Amino acid sequence: MSLLVESIQYLFDNFETFLQLLQEHVFLVVVAEVAAVLVALPVGILATRNDAVKRYALRVGNVFHTIPPLAVIALVFPFVGIGMKSGFVALWAYGLLPILINTITGIEEVDESTVEAARGVGMTENQILKSVQLPLAVPVIFAGIRTSTIINVGNGYLAFFIGAGGLGDWVVTGIALFNNPQILAGAIPGALLAIGLDLALGRVENRLRTGDEPGQRSTTAAA
Amino acid sequence: MQLSVPYVSFFVERFDEILALTVEHVEIIAVAMGLAIPIGVTVGVLISFNERVASTVIWLTGIMMTIPSIALFGLLIPVLGIGSPPVIFALVMYSQLPIVRNTYTGISQVADAQTEVGEGMGMTRKQRLRYVQLPIALPVIMAGLRNAVIIIVGVAAIGAFIGAGGLGDLIFKGIRLQNMNMIVVTTVVLSLLALTLDYGLGVVEQLLRLHNGEEIERAKLTHAIWSVIA
Amino acid sequence: MTSTIIDFENVTKEYPDGTVAIEDISFSVEEGTTTVFVGPSGCGKTTTMKLVNRLEELTSGKIYYDGQEIRSLDKIDLRRNIGYVIQEIGLFDHMTVAENVGMVPTLLEWDRARIDDRVDELLDLMDLPAETYRDQHPMELSGGQRQRVGVARALAADPDVMLMDEPFGALDPITREKLQDEFLEIQAQIDKTILFVTHDIDEALKMGDKIAIYRNGQIVQYDTPKEILTNPANDFVREFIGSDRLIKELKFMTAGDVMDETADVTGKTLSELGAAGVEFARNGQGYLTVERSETTHVALMKIYEGHVEGVLVTEGEEVVGTVTEADLKRNLSEGR
Ligand SMILES: Nc1ncnc2c1ncn2[C@@H]1O[C@H](COP(=O)(O)OP(=O)(O)OP(=O)(O)O)[C@@H](O)[C@H]1O
Numbered sequence: 141m142s143l144l145v146e147s148i149q150y151l152f153d154n155f156e157t158f159l160q161l162l163q164e165h166v167f168l169v170v171v172a173e174v175a176a177v178l179v180a181l182p183v184g185i186l187a188t189r190n191d192a193v194k195r196y197a198l199r200v201g202n203v204f205h206t207i208p209p210l211a212v213i214a215l216v217f218p219f220v221g222i223g224m225k226s227g228f229v230a231l232w233a234y235g236l237l238p239i240l241i242n243t244i245t246g247i248e249e250v251d252e253s254t255v256e257a258a259r260g261v262g263m264t265e266n267q268i269l270k271s272v273q274l275p276l277a278v279p280v281i282f283a284g285i286r287t288s289t290i291i292n293v294g295n296g297y298l299a300f301f302i303g304a305g306g307l308g309d310w311v312v313t314g315i316a317l318f319n320n321p322q323i324l325a326g327a328i329p330g331a332l333l334a335i336g337l338d339l340a341l342g343r344v345e346n347r348l349r350t351g352d353e354p355g356q357r358s359t360t361a362a363a
Numbered sequence: 364m365q366l367s368v369p370y371v372s373f374f375v376e377r378f379d380e381i382l383a384l385t386v387e388h389v390e391i392i393a394v395a396m397g398l399a400i401p402i403g404v405t406v407g408v409l410i411s412f413n414e415r416v417a418s419t420v421i422w423l424t425g426i427m428m429t430i431p432s433i434a435l436f437g438l439l440i441p442v443l444g445i446g447s448p449p450v451i452f453a454l455v456m457y458s459q460l461p462i463v464r465n466t467y468t469g470i471s472q473v474a475d476a477q478t479e480v481g482e483g484m485g486m487t488r489k490q491r492l493r494y495v496q497l498p499i500a501l502p503v504i505m506a507g508l509r510n511a512v513i514i515i516v517g518v519a520a521i522g523a524f525i526g527a528g529g530l531g532d533l534i535f536k537g538i539r540l541q542n543m544n545m546i547v548v549t550t551v552v553l554s555l556l557a558l559t560l561d562y563g564l565g566v567v568e569q570l571l572r573l574h575n576g577e578e579i580e581r582a583k584l585t586h587a588i589w590s591v592i593a
Numbered sequence: 594m595t596s597t598i599i600d601f602e603n604v605t606k607e608y609p610d611g612t613v614a615i616e617d618i619s620f621s622v623e624e625g626t627t628t629v630f631v632g633p634s635g636c637g638k639t640t641t642m643k644l645v646n647r648l649e650e651l652t653s654g655k656i657y658y659d660g661q662e663i664r665s666l667d668k669i670d671l672r673r674n675i676g677y678v679i680q681e682i683g684l685f686d687h688m689t690v691a692e693n694v695g696m697v698p699t700l701l702e703w704d705r706a707r708i709d710d711r712v713d714e715l716l717d718l719m720d721l722p723a724e725t726y727r728d729q730h731p732m733e734l735s736g737g738q739r740q741r742v743g744v745a746r747a748l749a750a751d752p753d754v755m756l757m758d759e760p761f762g763a764l765d766p767i768t769r770e771k772l773q774d775e776f777l778e779i780q781a782q783i784d785k786t787i788l789f790v791t792h793d794i795d796e797a798l799k800m801g802d803k804i805a806i807y808r809n810g811q812i813v814q815y816d817t818p819k820e821i822l823t824n825p826a827n828d829f830v831r832e833f834i835g836s837d838r839l840i841k842e843l844k845f846m847t848a849g850d851v852m853d854e855t856a857d858v859t860g861k862t863l864s865e866l867g868a869a870g871v872e873f874a875r876n877g878q879g880y881l882t883v884e885r886s887e888t889t890h891v892a893l894m895k896i897y898e899g900h901v902e903g904v905l906v907t908e909g910e911e912v913v914g915t916v917t918e919a920d921l922k923r924n925l926s927e928g929r
């Protein structure tokens with residue numbers, strides 16, 4: 141208990157630094173995540189239209205999914221160099237897969253008869269996508285975005301190793317100096333950030349949802 | 364081709380060291396899985412008796428996942444010291460979500476009719492688990508183990524930062540020394556390790572599904588093994 | 594001497610949510626007979642079954658199994674001595690056919706060889722040749738074959754009692770009828786006490802030695818098929834039997850039951866009748882006859898199709914009586 145108090149103490153004693161690190165961390169995750177959505181969503185949609193793209197995307201995706209986060213971060217670094225830019229690229233790359241996979245499954249899971257019905261009333265393929273498939277796929281796609289975000293909040297800590305800043309600074313330094321309050325002061329906000337972003341995305345999802353089907357809880361993965 | 368020459372020569376030069384670290388890595392994974400599987404499966408079975416407890420426990424294992432691994436290591440050091448103990452402890456914790464969740468889902472998806480007939484023919488609760496629920500849940504549990512192994516391989520690499528050894532050692536060293544060859548070769552080996560384990564367990568999962576009489580798309584290796592067995 | 598094996602005494606079952614599924618039910622089942630429970634959906638048939646193998650516990654009253662109150666018996670032992678077949682079958686898809694059938698013997702720890710022999714014997718009995726079907730998976734079988742495996746599995750440890758809850762309910766009519774016929778034959782060989790649930794009154798009439806007709810958790814009539822057809826207890830039963838009751842009834846009477854033995858043709862052979870120039874029961878093809886044990890339904894069809902006033906009932910060469918349309922009408926319940 142006293143460790144927790146000491147950690148809060150540490151946080152407030154170094155509040156300026158904390159805000160700086162938190163800001164870096166949030167910025168890193170959010171920008172990488174937005175960029176990942178901007179790429180994964182269109183590719184996912186394209187994949188549902190084109191079998192070759194789909195096969196290729198899924199195959200690459202599945203291999204990518206097994207590559208450890210530390211490996212991705214370490215690999216980006218020699219090519220992009222030290223600093224925030226490497227962090228973005230690594231988190232962006234790592235965030236792509238859950239969104240891509242869920243976009244494809246979300247759209248493909250839409251009931252075939254619903255799509256047939258839409259075709260039957262004379263909708264074009266683009267109209268069907270826009271007003272039938274995508275709205276119905278929202279919960280699944282969002283589950284992917286949420287998973288990807290939580291993973292990347294964790295990966296954000298690793299990005300410190302390649303000079304991208306963020307809360308990893310306090311944790312890594314704390315470990316090196318055996319400073320437990322510092323470790324906790326760096327770690328707990330990250331867990332809260334992950335949960336907070338997840339909840340916020342849940343809100344956005346609810347706004348976007350048209351149907352009433354129960355939203356899939358996001359699944360999470362450690363980094 | 365020219366590009367890959369320095370990597371290859373690095374790999375050849377440091378082969379002994381890479382091999383030793385790979386073995387160390389696999390050892391950590393093996394110990395962690397050896398602890399995580401019995402714990403996770405037991406918890407998954409126990410919570411299948413009570414729905415409310417089940418959703419709470421699964422929610423907790425999910426929360427666990429939001430704690431960044433490097434931070435968890437930091438928190439465990441004061442209690443378990445440095446080296447592999449805190450890393451193995453963390454690995455076991457992180458692997459609980461997929462194992463517990465999949466065990467639970469696998470057991471809950473057993474058809475009511477099968478459970479009812481099992482009970483009606485005079486199976487005790489233990490016998491129902493042994494003959495009906497666990498065998499039917501096995502492929503799903505296996506899929507959970509696959510996810511768990513991927514997480515474990517990755518987190519174990521980060522564990523090198525607190526002295527647990529394994530391939531992560533060379534990656535951190537490579538970053539520190541800005542040694543491109545070291546980073547690329549080690550990450551490739553690490554990724555291959557993850558891919559191999561994933562593929563291997565995937566094949567086991569498919570074999571279990573085939574054994575349960577399911578119709579599935581088979582990987583080449585699955586097909587080969589299955590046609591030898593069957 | 595017949596003895597009862599299952600007795601219900603004023604049994605009531607109320608589910609935890611307050612639903613009273615059966616109320617104050619009493620009946621006895623004689624050893625070696627088939628008792629069919631029939632009635633509309635939700636009237637408590639399945640509940641009755643589950644009370645017997647204690648998948649559900651009764652709320653009040655008593656159930657006796659072979660003279661002992663079932664609550665005094667060990668649940669697990671009781672269930673292993675009672676075969677259980679349900680509509681959904683519940684085959685274990687992860688096991689082979691042989692493993693499914695051998696499940697209860699495995700639980701009873703029979704030795705391997707004995708289990709194998711028993712499995713083969715049952716598969717052959719069920720018209721699923723063991724060498725072909727032993728190692729198949731349930732998924733590879735048709736609906737009818739799956740249900741046969743379900744029945745074989747329930748029979749495996751040679752239980753005294755079989756509970757069969759709509760076992761043929763999910764099958765197409767042709768397969769269903771085939772399985773009914775086969776099962777009747779098997780029943781004649783194995784001689785079990787069977788409690789059988791169905792929605793279908795025709796199946797009940799066909800399979801049952803006794804029929805219990807349910808309505809809203811109560812038994813409105815418990816009788817032999819013939820009694821139920823000829824003496825329906827009330828309008829509900831009459832309606833449940835349906836508009837083709839008379840035809841059903843005809844199928845439950847034999848020519849021997851209704852024939853007139855006083856006719857002067859009695860005691861003669863067909864050739865004697867021919868020599869004497871008797872015209873009764875004769876058309877262009879010759880005399881029309883039925884066996885004593887054939888149903889009155891057959892007799893009536895022959896009368897109509899042969900355009901004759903009646904048929905001769907024969908036993909071997911000898912004529913033992915006659916059946917006319919009037920004899921049939923006199924014996925049907927409506928006519929009385
Ligand atoms: N576990 C239960 N909890 C609460 N009510 C139940 C339960 N099982 C059955 N019931 C209710 O008890 C009544 C009798 O059900 P039961 O399953 O015995 O009917 P049934 O005659 O077998 O019907 P069906 O022909 O549809 O199979 C029904 O009203 C049913 O809804």
Ligand SMILES: [Mg+2]
Pocket residue numbers: 638639640758
């Ligand atoms: Mg029923």
